[in-house]
Amino acid sequence: MTVREKGYTHWExxxxxxxxxxxxxxxLGIKMAFQKRFFKxxxxxxxxxxxxxxxxxYISERLEDFRFMLRGSPAFLKITPNYFxxxxxxxxxxxxxxLVMIFVGGGLIADDLRFNALQLYFARPLRKIDxxxxxxxxxxxxxxxxxxxxGVLFILFKLLFAxxxxxxxxxxxxxxxxxxxxxxxxxFFAAYALALSALSRNNRYASLMIFGVYFISDIIFNxxxxxxxHPYLVLLSLKLNxxxxxxxxxxxxxxxxxxWSLSLGVLLGLVFLAFVILQKRIRSVEVVK
Amino acid sequence: xxxIKALELKNVSYAYGRIPALREITLSxxxxxxxxxxxxxxxxxxxxxxxxxxxxxxxxEARVMGYDVAQETRRVxxxxxxxxxxxxxxxxxxxxxxxxxxxxxxxxxxxxxMKRAHDVLxxxxxxxxxxxxxxxxxxxxxxxxxxxQALVHDPQLLLLDEPTSGLDPQGREEILALIKDIAAHGVQxxxxxxxxxxxxxxxxxxxxxxxxxxxxxxNLQQLKQLDFSLYELKLKGEAEGFLAKLQQQGCRLxxxxxxxxxxxxxxQLSARVIFKLAVEEKVQIxxxxxxxxxxxxxxxQVVGEEE
Numbered sequence: 051m052t053v054r055e056k057g058y059t060h061w062e063x064x065x066x067x068x069x070x071x072x073x074x075x076x077x078l079g080i081k082m083a084f085q086k087r088f089f090k091x092x093x094x095x096x097x098x099x100x101x102x103x104x105x106x107x108y109i110s111e112r113l114e115d116f117r118f119m120l121r122g123s124p125a126f127l128k129i130t131p132n133y134f135x136x137x138x139x140x141x142x143x144x145x146x147x148x149l150v151m152i153f154v155g156g157g158l159i160a161d162d163l164r165f166n167a168l169q170l171y172f173a174r175p176l177r178k179i180d181x182x183x184x185x186x187x188x189x190x191x192x193x194x195x196x197x198x199x200x201g202v203l204f205i206l207f208k209l210l211f212a213x214x215x216x217x218x219x220x221x222x223x224x225x226x227x228x229x230x231x232x233x234x235x236x237x238f239f240a241a242y243a244l245a246l247s248a249l250s251r252n253n254r255y256a257s258l259m260i261f262g263v264y265f266i267s268d269i270i271f272n273x274x275x276x277x278x279x280h281p282y283l284v285l286l287s288l289k290l291n292x293x294x295x296x297x298x299x300x301x302x303x304x305x306x307x308x309x310w311s312l313s314l315g316v317l318l319g320l321v322f323l324a325f326v327i328l329q330k331r332i333r334s335v336e337v338v339k
Numbered sequence: 340x341x342x343i344k345a346l347e348l349k350n351v352s353y354a355y356g357r358i359p360a361l362r363e364i365t366l367s368x369x370x371x372x373x374x375x376x377x378x379x380x381x382x383x384x385x386x387x388x389x390x391x392x393x394x395x396x397x398x399x400e401a402r403v404m405g406y407d408v409a410q411e412t413r414r415v416x417x418x419x420x421x422x423x424x425x426x427x428x429x430x431x432x433x434x435x436x437x438x439x440x441x442x443x444x445x446x447x448x449x450x451x452x453m454k455r456a457h458d459v460l461x462x463x464x465x466x467x468x469x470x471x472x473x474x475x476x477x478x479x480x481x482x483x484x485x486x487x488q489a490l491v492h493d494p495q496l497l498l499l500d501e502p503t504s505g506l507d508p509q510g511r512e513e514i515l516a517l518i519k520d521i522a523a524h525g526v527q528x529x530x531x532x533x534x535x536x537x538x539x540x541x542x543x544x545x546x547x548x549x550x551x552x553x554x555x556x557x558n559l560q561q562l563k564q565l566d567f568s569l570y571e572l573k574l575k576g577e578a579e580g581f582l583a584k585l586q587q588q589g590c591r592l593x594x595x596x597x598x599x600x601x602x603x604x605x606x607q608l609s610a611r612v613i614f615k616l617a618v619e620e621k622v623q624i625x626x627x628x629x630x631x632x633x634x635x636x637x638x639x640q641v642v643g644e645e646e
Contacts, residue, residue, distance in 0.1 A: 057520050057523075061492070061493035065418075067413065165427060166425050166426060167427055167429045170428075175446065176444055
């Protein structure tokens with residue numbers, strides 16, 4: 051007898067409330083990202099810079115073996131906090147993160163708005179904060195895998211290749227800086243992408259906004275900077291604010307003569323704005339029209 | 340032990356800004372299936388939003404299966420299954436993944452949710468299509484999918500918003516049969532629909548809303564019998580005065596085709612009044628048949644009274 055023939059059957063189990071109620075959303079987001087065409091290829095290729103930097107760490111410990119390649123200028127392979135800062139805040143790396151946000155984040159909320167999925171979610175014991183955490187965790191997974199994981203691995207491999215803890219004794223705060231900056235990147239990019247995704251019901255428009263706002267902020271900075279040469283204009287550029295904060299957290303001089311805490315303030319302000327947008331756009335009254 | 344009521348509302352009011360959507364609704368329903376009726380703007384959707392906690396109560400109290408909607412919203416959502424009216428799905432995933440995900444979000448363990456998702460998809464007739472992307476489903480299949488996701492966590496109360504909307508006659512019959520079967524297996528069902536035959540076919544209790552007010556509520560059969568009697572008349576002569584006097588007595592009249600009239604006679608009046616007034620006004624009654632009242636008649640009467 052098939053299920054249908056025997057009629058409706060009750061489920062014998064017990065429903066449970068979980069603190070991790072958002073986790074199925076995260077798992078689904080990650081799964082759906084990898085189902086996208088070319089995403090796997092693209093995402094795995096984004097680890098190439100990390101592999102190159104890892105090779106640099108190896109070479110730095112085997113300078114004698116590689117001297118023939120370095121042609122007498124091994125200075126650039128000196129592993130200092132600057133090496134980590136360069137990996138985590140160079141323009142190409144930040145551009146890669148923007149592309150990941152476009153791939154993964156563009157439709158994350160826009161699709162739910164477009165296909166009225168919110169009412170399905172919120173008819174469950176899921177709060178708005180659970181929904182946002184679930185979506186943010188999806189993006190965080192991809193960002194942390196590109197930032198925190200390589201950053202920590204660089205430190206571990208540096209110690210492993212060196213065979214001692216001298217490096218860590220010189221820079222005991224470096225792991226914290228790696229974790230801290232990775233969290234800044236994650237919080238900023240996840241909030242940024244989600245807010246822009248929530249502003250449109252069309253994931254293409256949302257993706258365009260993620261791409262556009264990031265680059266337009268930089269273009270605006272360049273236009274004004276070329277005319278006025280005022281360093282505080284750096285606060286207009288998302289990319290440069292991230293680079294200023296990176297320099298500050300890794301104990302280096304920021305590229306522009308502006309306190310890096312101001313850039314951090316700008317980024318946190320934008321994160322706050324993103325949460326305001328999410329609060330407004332993911333409204334219960336829009337759950338049922 | 341006192342039996343838990345499916346729905347209990349006390350003086351529930353809600354307004355969108357200055358526009359009132361629900362006004363002082365007080366009702367209590369012991370058992371389903373319950374039909375929720377009302378013309379557009381009557382407050383049906385607002386009532387469903389309130390029951391699910393999508394909207395916060397502005398005034399009054401509401402309980403669903405004994406749980407306070409305002410205080411125990413998460414518990415209410417756990418025991419309620421909701422089938423929305425408009426097309427809703429998560430794009431890019433197959434039917435079984437969607438159903439299992441929503442079961443898991445309701446609090447089911449992952450593996451149990453997946454197993455149950457297979458069962459309910461077979462139950463609603465999507466067994467063969469459960470691995471297809473929901474984006475490729477037809478409208479009828481999506482309607483069944485919405486029912487499946489509402490059932491996956493085995494709710495105590497099922498809220499169905501226009502469950503047969505957009506279905507062909509066969510699909511409609513199948514969905515109605517499923518609703519009856521679900522109700523027969525002890526799940527309380529609330530069907531909000533503008534298709535009166537759907538309500539008549541599936542529900543024993545009915546709630547009629549009109550302009551945000553509770554226009555009528557109770558057992559469908561009793562409501563149809565007790566509130567009024569329905570007659571069909573054909574008249575000859577100058578009938579204006581006769582019709583006006585009937586209306587003064589509280590009767591409601593609807594003009595039909597070919598000179599026929601439909602008369603809703605309040606339960607406190609006897610049919611003799613009709614003949615008495617006809618004699619007074621010198622009108623001939625050429626046709627006089629007592630009609631079996633249908634839900635449409637009840638609805639028209641109730642809504643007409645309100646207006």
